[in-house]
Amino acid sequence: MTEVTxxxxxxxxxxxxxxxGIDLDIxxxxxxxxxxxxxxxxxxTLRMIAGLEDISDGEISIGNRVVNDLPPRxxxxxxxxxxxxxxxxxxxxxxxxxTLQIAKQPEAQITRAVNEAAGILGLDELMDxxxxxxxxxxxxxxxxxxxxxxxxxxxxxxxxxxxxxxxxRTQMRVEIKKLHQRVGNTIIYVTHDQVExxxxxxxxxxxxxxxxxxxxxxxxxFNTPVNTFAATFIGSPPMNLADGVVSxxxxxxxxxxxxxxxxxxxxxxxxPGQKVQLGFRADNLMPVGHAVEEKGELVDLELTVAxxxxxxxxxxxxxxxxxxxxxxxxxxxxPVQPGEKxxxxxxxxxxxxxxxxxxxxxxx
Amino acid sequence: xxxxxTHRNRRRIYKAxxxxxxxxxxxxxxxxxxxxxxxxxxxxxxxxxKPPVWNPTFTLDHYRAxxxxxxxxxxxVFLYFRNSxxxxxxxxxxxxxxxxxxxxxxxxxxxxxxxxxxxxxxxFRAVPGVALSLPLFIVFARVGLIDTHFxxxxxxxxxxxxxxxxxTDGFFRQIPKELHEAAEIxxxxxxxxxxxxxxxxxxxxxxxxxxxxxxxxxxxxALASQLTRSVGSKTMPVGLLDFTAEFxxxxxxxxxxxxxxxxxxxxxxxxxxxxxxxxLTFGGVKG
Ligand SMILES: Nc1ncnc2c1ncn2[C@@H]1O[C@H](COP(=O)(O)OP(=O)(O)OP(=O)(O)O)[C@@H](O)[C@H]1O
Ligand SMILES: [Mg+2]
Numbered sequence: 347m348t349e350v351t352x353x354x355x356x357x358x359x360x361x362x363x364x365x366x367g368i369d370l371d372i373x374x375x376x377x378x379x380x381x382x383x384x385x386x387x388x389x390x391t392l393r394m395i396a397g398l399e400d401i402s403d404g405e406i407s408i409g410n411r412v413v414n415d416l417p418p419r420x421x422x423x424x425x426x427x428x429x430x431x432x433x434x435x436x437x438x439x440x441x442x443x444x445t446l447q448i449a450k451q452p453e454a455q456i457t458r459a460v461n462e463a464a465g466i467l468g469l470d471e472l473m474d475x476x477x478x479x480x481x482x483x484x485x486x487x488x489x490x491x492x493x494x495x496x497x498x499x500x501x502x503x504x505x506x507x508x509x510x511x512x513x514x515r516t517q518m519r520v521e522i523k524k525l526h527q528r529v530g531n532t533i534i535y536v537t538h539d540q541v542e543x544x545x546x547x548x549x550x551x552x553x554x555x556x557x558x559x560x561x562x563x564x565x566x567x568f569n570t571p572v573n574t575f576a577a578t579f580i581g582s583p584p585m586n587l588a589d590g591v592v593s594x595x596x597x598x599x600x601x602x603x604x605x606x607x608x609x610x611x612x613x614x615x616x617x618p619g620q621k622v623q624l625g626f627r628a629d630n631l632m633p634v635g636h637a638v639e640e641k642g643e644l645v646d647l648e649l650t651v652a653x654x655x656x657x658x659x660x661x662x663x664x665x666x667x668x669x670x671x672x673x674x675x676x677x678x679x680x681p682v683q684p685g686e687k688x689x690x691x692x693x694x695x696x697x698x699x700x701x702x703x704x705x706x707x708x709x710x
Numbered sequence: 711x712x713x714x715x716t717h718r719n720r721r722r723i724y725k726a727x728x729x730x731x732x733x734x735x736x737x738x739x740x741x742x743x744x745x746x747x748x749x750x751x752x753x754x755x756x757x758x759x760k761p762p763v764w765n766p767t768f769t770l771d772h773y774r775a776x777x778x779x780x781x782x783x784x785x786x787v788f789l790y791f792r793n794s795x796x797x798x799x800x801x802x803x804x805x806x807x808x809x810x811x812x813x814x815x816x817x818x819x820x821x822x823x824x825x826x827x828x829x830x831x832x833x834f835r836a837v838p839g840v841a842l843s844l845p846l847f848i849v850f851a852r853v854g855l856i857d858t859h860f861x862x863x864x865x866x867x868x869x870x871x872x873x874x875x876x877x878t879d880g881f882f883r884q885i886p887k888e889l890h891e892a893a894e895i896x897x898x899x900x901x902x903x904x905x906x907x908x909x910x911x912x913x914x915x916x917x918x919x920x921x922x923x924x925x926x927x928x929x930x931x932a933l934a935s936q937l938t939r940s941v942g943s944k945t946m947p948v949g950l951l952d953f954t955a956e957f958x959x960x961x962x963x964x965x966x967x968x969x970x971x972x973x974x975x976x977x978x979x980x981x982x983x984x985x986x987x988x989x990l991t992f993g994g995v996k997g
Contacts, residue, residue: 398891418894425895431888435910445896448906496896 348374348409348499348532350395356403357390357556364390366556367404372534377526379535381543382553383579388536389504391553395534396502397421409499424493425502428509430485432477438464438488439473445496463491466528467521483514490525503535507542519545540580544568552576574705577625577698583662585625586672589702592620598699600624601668606645606692611709612699621702628662630696631674633682634689642695649674651686665690743972750965757961772962785963787970789941790949794971796859797945798927801866805923808867809874810916814904816875817882818890828879831872839869840932847936857939865933870923877922881915882908917985921978928975946971 350372357365365387372378380388393399395406397418406413413421432441440447442463446456464470467487477485486506493501503522507515523546526533537543543550544564552559552567552575560572564580571577571585578584590598590606596613597605606624608616616622631647649665649672661679664671665688674690682688699708749757750773752766778784815821816828846865847856855861885908893903909916931947938944950967953960979986 396891396895398894417899418891419897419899423895425892427888427892429886429888431886431892433889433893433907433911435907435913444893444906448897448902492892492896 349407350409350500350532350534351407352391352395352404353406354404355391355394355401355406357387357394357399358402364556365394368558370551370558370561372532375530375532377523377533377535377546377548378551379537379543379547379549380551380553381537381540381579382559384538386553387556388538388553392425392502392504392534392536395500396423396425421500422496422498423500423502424496424498425504426489426493426506428505430477430489430509432485432488432492434477437474437476438469438480438491441477441488442469442491442495445492459495459497463494466494466525467491482510483518486510486514486518487521490522494525494529499531501531501533503533505537506535508537508539515542522546541582544580550580552579570707570709571625571698572707574623574625574700577700577707581627583628583673585627585698586631586667586670587623587625587700588668588670588672590622590624590668592616592618592622594618598622598624604647604668606697607643607694609694609697609699610643611695614710615708616699622708623700623702623705625698625700626692626696628673628675630693631672631690632693633663633674633676634691642693645692645694647690647692648687649690651682651688652684654682654684663688746965746968746972749961750969752962754960754962757965772966776963776966785949785952785967786941787949787967790944790946790967791970793859793938793943794928794945794947797862797866798924800859801863801870801927802920802924804863805867805870805874806916806920809871809919809923810878812871812875813878813880814882814908816879818887831875835872835876839930843933843936846933850937856937857943859943861937862934862943862945865937866923866927866930869930870926873926874919874923877919878912878915881912881919885911914985917982921982921986924978925975928971 350370352368352370354367354369355365356363356367368391370378380391382388390399394401395408397413397416401414408421408423433444436444439460442460443456446459451459461470464473467490469484469487469491472480472484472488477488480488486509489506506522507518510518519542522535535542535546547564549561550564550567551561554575560567560576562570567576567580571580574587578587588600590600592608593599593605597607599605634646647667649667651663651665652671653664655662655664656679659677659679661676661682663674663676663682665674666672676682700706701708748766751768751770752763753769753771756763756766776785776787816824850856850861855864889907889911890898890900890903893907894900898906929947930945931950934945934948935951938948946967950964950971953964953967
């Protein structure tokens with residue numbers, strides 16, 4: 347059983363603080379993804395778990411063992427680095443077997459473990475090559491193989507796919523997920539790509555400026571973001587945010603001529619006169635009459651389309667709402683001319699209200 | 711078609727000029743060396759001849775005399791060679807160990823006054839060795855290090871360490887730090903990670919640093935001439951002085967000894983040539 351627990355973990359570089367007291371409980375066998383913008387402290391957190399970075403304050407335990415003062419080699423973890431960090435002077439075979447060789451395992455056992463890992467990742471043909479003779483995707487595979495051979499309690503990944511092209515990235519993403527299903531170990535995975543986070547994670551930890559913003563399943567983060575940062579970071583395209591003021595009549599005034607009722611979930615949490623932001627995803631703003639099942643309370647809007655982005659099965663529409671360019675989605679696309687005025691439905695139950703000053707979501 | 715032709719011709723001309731330029735430069739570098747080798751094989755009359763004789767008479771007289779008895783212009787070649795070898799090899803080994811440690815520390819660790827240390831080391835390089843000869847002589851005389859291998863080794867280590875640090879720092883800096891981190895996660899101690907991963911990757915760089923250190927010690931004359939006295943510690947460059955008498959200089963013998971001095975350095979450089987090139991064009995380390 348390998349739970350990983352972080353309690354009040356802090357990292358300071360001199361006076362500057364990179365990680366501000368993080369608390370996390372990671373379950374055995376869980377696929378946890380740390381996601382956030384560049385410089386938010388994801389790598390630092392991961393490296394503290396790995397033992398590559400000292401912990402300034404707090405406690406980290408792996409499998410009920412406090413590891414604060416243990417060197418990396420005694421934590422029984424594997425790590426895959428962004429630049430792969432393969433040993434350039436060793437062949438693929440030697441790279442894979444290195445950890446067992448250091449552990450002084452018998453030769454036969456090393457060969458068996460290396461061949462097994464090579465089989466899993468399809469490296470059999472490449473065993474006698476040096477890393478310099480491999481493509482990016484192949485190096486990535488070797489790096490993963492090296493991690494597997496060690497049979498660690500926890501796998502750590504630091505942006506392992508960011509040096510690959512888009513197609514290969516999608517492919518490797520699937521392989522990582524397969525690997526997790528196969529070995530079932532705890533995985534902590536760092537990325538700044540929200541798509542990777544959504545597709546891979548059992549649970550996502552969203553970070554900003556060294557703080558945890560929100561922890562939850564991908565759908566929790568998608569459906570109930572705790573603030574505007576979470577709302578715009580998770581999901582593509584990012585959530586639309588329109589500034590408005592709550593009126594006495596229980597509506598949000600976006601513009602003199604444009605008011606929208608406060609959605610049910612937020613009604614108990616707003617005060618008249620409060621400055622708010624109304625958030626809604628492109629998926630919940632659709633042209634009327636597109637044979638799409640529309641749920642709950644609908645708000646009629648008439649918007650002018652400025653730009654279209656056909657993506658095949660759907661078309662993104664950029665339209666003007668109260669001086670704000672918002673994105674809407676048209677499933678079952680038909681051609682739309684820029685400048686065309688269209689009737690839209692906004693699904694009110696799927697909208698979010700955030701306090702304009704703090705950005706915090708207002709809902710019950 | 712025509713344009714292509716003229717373009718190609720011009721390229722050919724540039725290439726020829728390029729080679730000619732390189733040839734001239736190589737002449738400047740090589741002819742003195744060649745002249746030394748030629749002189750060592752020709753009789754003294756021809757050496758002194760004016761204008762110079764280009765196709766010499768071949769003779770081994772100078773070599774015969776050099777290895778001969780003391781009365782016939784002989785010098786203790788084997789002793790000098792032994793001294794040079796002991797001093798150069800030992801000082802190189804020590805300088806590389808210390809210098810590599812220093813270079814690694816500068817490349818990997820943060821510590822107070824790091825930059826000042828580094829600048830200090832480089833400034834030390836800027837001091838000409840001869841300027842130190844008098845103070846060194848006085849100090850060495852007091853502590854009894856004059857005319858010992860140990861004294862020379864000490865001096866050469868001090869001379870070579872800064873340069874080795876500077877060179878190896880550059881090599882280690884180019885190795886991504888993730889390599890030793892990966893090794894540590896794979897079960898290595900910091901020490902093992904260095905010797906199993908980082909050192910082998912930087913091997914070419916260390917080899918070129920070693921060659922530079924060796925050649926510096928092997929060829930050094932100014933300090934050695936002050937700090938050595940007897941055949942017990944004189945190195946080959948100092949031994950060349952044995953051929954100068956009060957009024958005459960035995961050019962032929964000097965050239966013969968010089969050839970014997972150049973030879974090992976040349977052979978060594980050839981052996982590690984591959985590493986030298988790899989080391990000096992480092993950066994081929996891909997993750
Ligand atoms: N060695 C260091 N010294 C000082 N500050 C550092 C050091 N390493 C990281 N930091 C700072 O700590 C913060 C977090 O860095 P970290 O590498 O964890 O970011 P990240 O979330 O991994 O970003 P990215 O997506 O760009 O990799 C950054 O503000 C960075 O400037
Ligand atoms: Mg990072």
